[in-house]
Amino acid sequence: MPYTDLNPPVRTLLGPGPSNVHPRVLRAMAAPLVGHLDPAFLQVMDETKQLLKFVFQTENNLTIPLSGTGSAGMEASLFNLTEEGDEVLVAVNGYFGERMCQMVPRCGGQVRRIEAPWGQAFDPDQVEDALQEGMVKLVAMVHAETSTGVLQPLEEISEIAHRYGALLLVDAVTSLGGVELKVDQWDIDACYSGTQKCLSCPPGLSPITFGPRAEEVLLSRRTSVGSWYLDLSLIQRYWGKERTYHHTAPISMNYALREALRLVQEEGLEARFARHRLNQRALVAGLEAMGLELLVPEEYRLPSLTTVRIPAGVEEARVRPRLLKEFNIEIAGGLGDLKGQIWRIGLMGHSSRRENVFLLLSALEYLLCDEGFSVPRGDALEAAGQVYQSS
Numbered sequence: 001m002p003y004t005d006l007n008p009p010v011r012t013l014l015g016p017g018p019s020n021v022h023p024r025v026l027r028a029m030a031a032p033l034v035g036h037l038d039p040a041f042l043q044v045m046d047e048t049k050q051l052l053k054f055v056f057q058t059e060n061n062l063t064i065p066l067s068g069t070g071s072a073g074m075e076a077s078l079f080n081l082t083e084e085g086d087e088v089l090v091a092v093n094g095y096f097g098e099r100m101c102q103m104v105p106r107c108g109g110q111v112r113r114i115e116a117p118w119g120q121a122f123d124p125d126q127v128e129d130a131l132q133e134g135m136v137k138l139v140a141m142v143h144a145e146t147s148t149g150v151l152q153p154l155e156e157i158s159e160i161a162h163r164y165g166a167l168l169l170v171d172a173v174t175s176l177g178g179v180e181l182k183v184d185q186w187d188i189d190a191c192y193s194g195t196q197k198c199l200s201c202p203p204g205l206s207p208i209t210f211g212p213r214a215e216e217v218l219l220s221r222r223t224s225v226g227s228w229y230l231d232l233s234l235i236q237r238y239w240g241k242e243r244t245y246h247h248t249a250p251i252s253m254n255y256a257l258r259e260a261l262r263l264v265q266e267e268g269l270e271a272r273f274a275r276h277r278l279n280q281r282a283l284v285a286g287l288e289a290m291g292l293e294l295l296v297p298e299e300y301r302l303p304s305l306t307t308v309r310i311p312a313g314v315e316e317a318r319v320r321p322r323l324l325k326e327f328n329i330e331i332a333g334g335l336g337d338l339k340g341q342i343w344r345i346g347l348m349g350h351s352s353r354r355e356n357v358f359l360l361l362s363a364l365e366y367l368l369c370d371e372g373f374s375v376p377r378g379d380a381l382e383a384a385g386q387v388y389q390s391s
C-alpha cells in the first residue's frame with residue numbers, strides 16, 4: 001500500500017479563511033447521507049433557509065446556500081443581475097473588488113470602476129459622483145475587504161445608490177456571522193457570503209440573499225442568465241415549493257452549514273459581534289505593544305481580519321513558515337501591492353478566541369526576537385490581558 005492514512009496536522013487557523021471548524025459542525029458532516037429530495041433533507045433545507053434569514057437579518061424570500069464557495073455567490077449575483085450592456089459600478093479598494101471587475105464582462109456587463117487606496121474605505125461622495133455620470137444598474141461593493149482589513153460602511157451608500165435608481169450588491173464573505181450586517185435595515189438588494197470565514201464551516205457553500213428589487217430584475221430579464229448552474233430562478237425551484245431537481249445538493253455541506261448557523265443562533269448575533277470586536281481589540285493592543293503598526297485606521301478596522309505592517313528588517317518569508325512549522329499557526333501575507341508588506345491575521349468565528357490571541361502574540365513575540373527584531377518581552381500579553389480585564 002503506497003498511501004498512508006490521511007493525517008492532516010491540527011492547525012490554529014488565523015488566516016483570511018478557512019477558520020477553525022467547530023467540532024459540532026464536523027460531527028454534523030458525518031451524519032448519514034439521505035437523498036436530495038428525501039423529506040428529511042427537505043426539512044434541513046427549510047431550516048437552513050430560516051437560519052440564513054436570521055444571520056443575514058432579512059425577510060427576503062430568496063435566501064439560500066448556493067453550491068460553491070464565496071466566489072460562486074459573487075458570480076451568481078453578477079450573472080443574475082447583469083444583462084448585455086448593463087453598467088455595473090464596482091468599488092475597488094482591494095483584491096475582491098478587483099475580482100468583481102473581472103467577472104462583470106463575462107456576464108455581458110460594462111465595468112465602471114471607482115478606486116480607493118488599499119487599506120482605505122470609500123467616501124459616499126465618491127460613489128455619488130460616479131453615479132452622477134450616468135445610468136448605472138448595479139453598484140457592487142465589498143463590505144469586509146479580506147485583502148486589506150477594511151470594513152466599508154454601507155448605509156449611506158445604499159441610500160445614494162437607490163436615489164440614482166441603482167441596485168446595491170454587497171460582498172459579505174468576511175462579515176456574515178462575525179460583523180454587524182443588516183440586509184433589510186440597510187436596504188441591501190443582493191448579498192452573498194461564504195461558509196469558511198466567520199461562520200466557521202468548511203468551504204463549499206455560498207449563502208446568498210436577493211431582496212424584492214433584485215427579484216424583480218431577475219423576473220424581468222430579457223435574456224436567460226449566462227450561467228445555467230448559477231441561474232437563481234432555476235435553483236429557486238428546487239429550494240422553493242416546487243422541489244424540482246436542478247443539481248444534487250451537497251448534502252453533507254448543508255448539514256454542516258445548518259449546524260454552524262445553529263451555533264450562531266445559540267450564541268446570539270450581538271454577543272457574537274461583541275466577541276469578534278473584543279478579541280480583535282486585544283490582538284491589536286498586543287501587536288501595538290510589540291511596536292508593530294496597523295495598516296487600517298481604527299475607524300474602518302474590520303474585527304474579523306487585522307492587517308499589520310511587517311517591521312523593517314524582518315524577513316516575511318521566514319516568519320510565516322516558522323509560525324506554521326513550529327507553532328501550527330496559519331496566518332497570511334499580503335496580496336497584490338501589499339505583498340511582502342503586511343500580515344493578515346484572521347479572528348473569525350470559532351477561531352476568534354482569547355486563547356488564540358494569546359497563542360499568536362506569544363509565538364510572534366518569540367519569533368520576532370529570534371529573527372533579530374527586538375521586541376519588549378511580555379508587553380504584548382500584558383496589553384492584551386488589560387483589554388480583557390477592562391471589558
Ligand SMILES: *Cc1c(COP(=O)(O)O)cnc(C)c1O
Binds near residue numbers: 070096142147173174
Ligand atoms: C474569501 C473571499 C471571497 C472568495 O471566496 P472563496 O470561498 O475563496 O471563493 C470573496 N470575497 C471576499 C471578501 C473574501 O474574503
